[in-house]
Amino acid sequence: xxxxxxxxxxxxxxxxxxxxxxxxxxxxxxxxxxxxxxxxxxxxxxxxxxxxxxxxxxxxxxxxxxxxxxxxxxxxxxxxxxxxxxxxxxxxxxxxxxxxxxxxxxxxxxxxxxxxxxxxxxxxxxxxxxxxxxxxxxxxxxxxxxxxxxxxxxxxxxxxxxxxxxxxxxxxxxxxxxxxxxxxxxxxxxxxxxxxxxxxxxxxxxxxxxxxxxxxxxxxxxxxxx
Amino acid sequence: xxxxxxxxxxxxxxxxxxxxxxxxxxxxxxxxxxxxxxxxxxxxxxxxxxxxxxxxxxxxxxxxxxxxxxxxxxx
Numbered sequence: 686x687x688x689x690x691x692x693x694x695x696x697x698x699x700x701x702x703x704x705x706x707x708x709x710x711x712x713x714x715x716x717x718x719x720x721x722x723x724x725x726x727x728x729x730x731x732x733x734x735x736x737x738x739x740x741x742x743x744x745x746x747x748x749x750x751x752x753x754x755x756x757x758x759x760x761x762x763x764x765x766x767x768x769x770x771x772x773x774x775x776x777x778x779x780x781x782x783x784x785x786x787x788x789x790x791x792x793x794x795x796x797x798x799x800x801x802x803x804x805x806x807x808x809x810x811x812x813x814x815x816x817x818x819x820x821x822x823x824x825x826x827x828x829x830x831x832x833x834x835x836x837x838x839x840x841x842x843x844x845x846x847x848x849x850x851x852x853x854x855x856x857x858x859x860x861x862x863x864x865x866x867x868x869x870x871x872x873x874x875x876x877x878x879x880x881x882x883x884x885x886x887x888x889x890x891x892x893x894x895x896x897x898x899x900x901x902x903x904x905x906x907x908x909x910x911x
Numbered sequence: 912x913x914x915x916x917x918x919x920x921x922x923x924x925x926x927x928x929x930x931x932x933x934x935x936x937x938x939x940x941x942x943x944x945x946x947x948x949x950x951x952x953x954x955x956x957x958x959x960x961x962x963x964x965x966x967x968x969x970x971x972x973x974x975x976x977x978x979x980x981x982x983x984x985x986x
Contacts, residue, residue, distance in 0.1 A: 909952040911942045 695823035706813045733802035739851040741802045752857045756874040763870035829904035837894035845887030853877040936961035
């Protein structure tokens with residue numbers, strides 16, 4: 686199985702990325718259409734928020750609901766966990782993550798979430814454009830095209846920045862829930878959840894971009910050696 | 912670059928065309944043009960050997976060093 690060139694893994698990945706980009710662009714257009722329709726109708730027809738994993742949740746229709754990530758601890762007096770077969774009489778649920786679904790009443794929080802999702806989709810499209818450019822060059826058998834190192838570096842920085850922004854958004858949503866919502870039998874928590882593995886991945890890709898750059902230099906030297 | 916390839920002078924002195932030299936040493940005319948127009952970054956010993964053999968010259972006859980300053984002044 687060939688990794689680069691025509692009819693290779695790269696050409697398959699390029700086709701998949703092209704299809705995914707089209708899908709994202711379609712979602713962006715539909716979301717914008719609903720936004721305009723909402724403004725004309727005078728009531729929210731679309732709600733969109735980023736989930737805990739950074740993926741957007743979109744709900745459309747006459748009765749839209751928001752679904753925002755929450756972190757919570759359950760009151761051990763109301764929720765009892767036991768395992769009689771194992772002889773464990775008391776166990777506790779910790780670090781629970783869930784989504785809180787509710788009908789929004791409009792306002793700044795609602796609008797800010799919509800803007801964030803539009804921004805996230807735009808960043809996703811831009812990231813996909815970089816990946817598509819990279820895989821197009823690989824499909825054409827040019828792994829050391831000068832632009833590839835630049836693209837890989839951009840992807841690395843975008844991944845790291847996106848993770849920091851995602852963690853910030855989830856933290857803000859947790860704070861919003863903790864300060865506005867009240868629940869019985871559980872406490873809403875506000876804790877930063879930065880996925881260090883994603884940042885680590887970004888750093889690895891950043892180093893690989895330098896490998897690409899060194900490869901490009903060597904390739905240029907080689908092509909100008911007579 | 913401060914190193915200049917004087918292949919054009921050598922070819923002129925021996926009344927040989929670039930195409931003819933390319934045919935004799937088995938290197939494409941495109942690659943020889945890169946060398947002649949001073950765009951090459953490096954030259955293989957095997958290439959140098961073949962050119963010297965066909966033109967009956969020494970490597971020093973094909974290469975010339977000029978300081979960057981004099982190049983800038985000339986420009």
